[in-house]
């Protein structure tokens with residue numbers, strides 16, 4: 001599967017975007033958790049669709065989640081004006097929070113953020129845990145290092 005998403009402008013959006021929030025799927029590095037698994041689980045929780053706009057699997061492929069013009073369901077209080085990106089993983093083999101991103105995932109995430117920053121130059125990049133009131137480790141690494149890409 002190609003990463004065609006990375007090569008097209010995503011600026012087809014009537015929403016104001018000032019925030020890009022990074023998440024992990026909170027699944028173990030040894031567990032396969034595909035975009036279809038995520039979509040199924042989110043629908044089971046009553047969401048209309050997968051809550052994220054992008055989902056990056058361990059092989060570094062970025063999968064389309066919700067269309068960007070649709071409000072996501074990934075960060076309570078911030079969904080209206082943000083984009084949600086999730087990577088597969090976030091827990092080590094014992095289930096502890098850990099930066100389990102593969103080199104392919106890191107590379108794709110960097111490219112996706114650069115692409116999105118072209119379309120939304122004023123958007124801040126943060127991890128889920130960096131938002132006020134969030135009491136989880138998601139995305140299990142310091143996502144703010146991408147703030148200035």
Ligand SMILES: [Zn+2]
Nearest residue numbers: 023024128138
């Ligand atoms: Zn999260």
